[in-house]
Amino acid sequence: xxxxxxxxxxxxxxxxxxxxxxxxxxxxxxxxxxxxxxxxxxxxxxxxxxxxxxxxxxxxxxxxxxxxxxxxxxxxxxxxxxxxxxxxxxxxxxxxxxxxxxxxxxxxxxxxxxxxxxxxxxxxxxxxxxxxxxxxxxxxxxxxxxxxxxxxxxxxxxxxxxxxxxxxxxxxxxxxxxxxxxxxxxxxxxxxxxxxxxxxxxxxxxxxxxxxxxxxxxxxxxxxxxxxxxxxxxxxxxxxxxxxxxxxxxxxxxxxxxxxxxxxxxxxxxxxxxxxxxxxxxxxxxxxxxxxxxxxxxxxxxxxxxxxxxxxxxxxxxxxxxxxxxxxxxxxxxxxxxxxxxxxxxxxxxxxxxxxxxxxxxxxxxxxxxxxxxxxxxxxxx
Amino acid sequence: xxxxxxxxxxxxxxxxxxxxxxxxxxxxxxxxxxxxxxxxxxxxxxxxxxxxxxxxxxxxxxxxxxxxxxxxxxxxxxxxxxxxxxxxxxxxxxxxxxxxxxxxxxxxxxxxxxxxxxxxxxxxxxxxxxxxxxxxxxxxxxxxxxxxxxxxxxxxxxxxxxxxxxxxxxxxxxxxxxxxxxxxxxxxxxxxxxxxxxxxxxxxxxxxxxxxxxxxxxxxxxxxxxxxxxxxxxxxxxxxxxxxxxxxxxxxxxxxxxxxxxxxxxxxxxxxxxxxxxxxxxxxxxxxxxxxxxxxxxxxxxxxxxxxxxxxxxxxxxxxxxxxxxxxxxxxxxxxxxxxxxxxxxxxxxxxxxxxxxxxxxxxxxxxxxxxxxxxx
Numbered sequence: 001x002x003x004x005x006x007x008x009x010x011x012x013x014x015x016x017x018x019x020x021x022x023x024x025x026x027x028x029x030x031x032x033x034x035x036x037x038x039x040x041x042x043x044x045x046x047x048x049x050x051x052x053x054x055x056x057x058x059x060x061x062x063x064x065x066x067x068x069x070x071x072x073x074x075x076x077x078x079x080x081x082x083x084x085x086x087x088x089x090x091x092x093x094x095x096x097x098x099x100x101x102x103x104x105x106x107x108x109x110x111x112x113x114x115x116x117x118x119x120x121x122x123x124x125x126x127x128x129x130x131x132x133x134x135x136x137x138x139x140x141x142x143x144x145x146x147x148x149x150x151x152x153x154x155x156x157x158x159x160x161x162x163x164x165x166x167x168x169x170x171x172x173x174x175x176x177x178x179x180x181x182x183x184x185x186x187x188x189x190x191x192x193x194x195x196x197x198x199x200x201x202x203x204x205x206x207x208x209x210x211x212x213x214x215x216x217x218x219x220x221x222x223x224x225x226x227x228x229x230x231x232x233x234x235x236x237x238x239x240x241x242x243x244x245x246x247x248x249x250x251x252x253x254x255x256x257x258x259x260x261x262x263x264x265x266x267x268x269x270x271x272x273x274x275x276x277x278x279x280x281x282x283x284x285x286x287x288x289x290x291x292x293x294x295x296x297x298x299x300x301x302x303x304x305x306x307x308x309x310x311x312x313x314x315x316x317x318x319x320x321x322x323x324x325x326x327x328x329x330x331x332x333x334x335x336x337x338x339x340x341x342x343x344x345x346x347x348x349x350x351x352x353x354x355x356x357x358x359x360x361x362x363x364x365x366x367x368x369x370x371x372x373x374x375x376x377x378x379x380x381x382x
Numbered sequence: 383x384x385x386x387x388x389x390x391x392x393x394x395x396x397x398x399x400x401x402x403x404x405x406x407x408x409x410x411x412x413x414x415x416x417x418x419x420x421x422x423x424x425x426x427x428x429x430x431x432x433x434x435x436x437x438x439x440x441x442x443x444x445x446x447x448x449x450x451x452x453x454x455x456x457x458x459x460x461x462x463x464x465x466x467x468x469x470x471x472x473x474x475x476x477x478x479x480x481x482x483x484x485x486x487x488x489x490x491x492x493x494x495x496x497x498x499x500x501x502x503x504x505x506x507x508x509x510x511x512x513x514x515x516x517x518x519x520x521x522x523x524x525x526x527x528x529x530x531x532x533x534x535x536x537x538x539x540x541x542x543x544x545x546x547x548x549x550x551x552x553x554x555x556x557x558x559x560x561x562x563x564x565x566x567x568x569x570x571x572x573x574x575x576x577x578x579x580x581x582x583x584x585x586x587x588x589x590x591x592x593x594x595x596x597x598x599x600x601x602x603x604x605x606x607x608x609x610x611x612x613x614x615x616x617x618x619x620x621x622x623x624x625x626x627x628x629x630x631x632x633x634x635x636x637x638x639x640x641x642x643x644x645x646x647x648x649x650x651x652x653x654x655x656x657x658x659x660x661x662x663x664x665x666x667x668x669x670x671x672x673x674x675x676x677x678x679x680x681x682x683x684x685x686x687x688x689x690x691x692x693x694x695x696x697x698x699x700x701x702x703x704x705x706x707x708x709x710x711x712x713x714x715x716x717x718x719x720x721x722x723x724x725x726x727x728x729x730x731x732x733x734x735x736x737x738x739x740x741x742x743x744x745x746x747x748x749x750x751x752x753x754x755x756x757x758x759x
Binding site for chain 1: 422
């Protein structure tokens, strides 16, 4: 029966050994790949994927050549559960083993949940500045903001993943459809020389005045790609032309149509929060007579109108602020010591490794203790 | 391995299958989560206070003015800075968002060239792409790395080795009176790629090239900790001297290990001046004189002999040693005279070497000594 064979395959201890060996090889290859791909891309291509792909340099096709981290992790999890089910016999003397395995299952599931559900972003504040959003460093969004209302802006954001699909976006709040004509994962935009001969990347806004140069992915740590997109705005009565969006273009480009005014800008993806954080003071203490950092900390004012919260908090290294399901770590600072960078982590499963490790520890203690008492009992009996 | 254990047939296997597939589905389904378009209302933010300056006389610059000095590929937001000594006749312009320095260089015919300094974080090691970008701007076909290296001259800017390029359009572009030339240098400093570029009519850029190269050698890259100065001269630069270059001396790209290099005279009677510096005493006077002696095919001399040949040169800030040697240049095989000077300072030593055919060296020797005496450390 095929299902039974499948069950035997997934519960096989040989599969366990094979998966552990493949896991070791994957870690080894992924570590080596960081040299050429950089940390971020190596993590994505080796560990946050179901397969590791390879293709000849310059070719447009790639084939899967090795199982990726997601596939190995999923198979390990299935194997662990299936094998445990297959070989499990109710016996109090094996209760420690059960606890250890349950801890491992929780650890695997928790890490998968962390990987899939956690969101990291940064909050950069100059002293005195307040923000109610953080920014995702390596993702951009196309923001089309209606600025007609004198009090409020209405913002439509198109995340990078949607831009990459190069499709069409229509929302009822906009009088035009956005056709993403071209998306460049990394491109430089520079001023257009007078004698440039190649066609302009776009015919509206700053498009005719610039040159767009696609670049390969950045691989070094601490650097990132700067994506660009060419979008066409289409109203029922016709096209409004093509616009270029890039973080290089710092001033939002204005679009006026039907008595309404919009701006268009590419920016780091923003994550808005119902509370506001204002940087009151940043301190960077050094050991006397040296430039060696002793301590750096941010004194912030947290304001949440939902519950009337208004309190000052000092965030230092190893002493983060936890609020609203997010954790704010002191991550970096401006060279002039007038600004601070906080890393913002939202991780719904942050407790799972603590619980899992506790279960494994208790399981190990239990199992060794049971063995010790059984061994001691045998000695007494003989 | 007890892999061959027979599985007892029992109802729990059905439960096991269900759990297995549920586990697999539970693993895969969250991975398919998608980011979607969002719509929200926010209070109007404060309008930006900074307004980018406009440079209407430079094509394309208005567009650049609306561009951030967004360091490409960078996660930081601070712009690198430099100090320099602007050559006479160069008119400093507002820097703008992309440029950290900008000049307009006019000639007597009413033509002018544009000088720009643009730092780009994260573009280090991309010299070929940027060189091709300049070629593209001049309507030249793209070249490969080998062609780029062949066309490059080495240049040292504040101790960092870079490349100097000289590019010109194949023909006079429409609307222009002559061909357009770019003389530019690219140098990587830490994680910042620096681009120094002079663009303009062929005659202006060609005439200004020596001044451009000399200006590059006055450039100092400032660390972010260095206090801001909008446009400081070399006098403010840390331990970099100011000197008065004699008339007729032409600054050329300095090779490796040199701070600056000048040439003077005609092709057949050309003298060269090399300037270098070393930490500490630079190996000492005796060792350096013997190094010069070896370059001239002379046997090494003892310290007593060298001391007898050494003259002392009074400077405002130090006492320098001077020596004159005659021999045959080991590289060219030509008879060569060397006038060498070492200036020992508290924590470094500066070396000045005038060399070439005896006639050329003799005619420049007085100017050379005045030049060494003019240096303010």
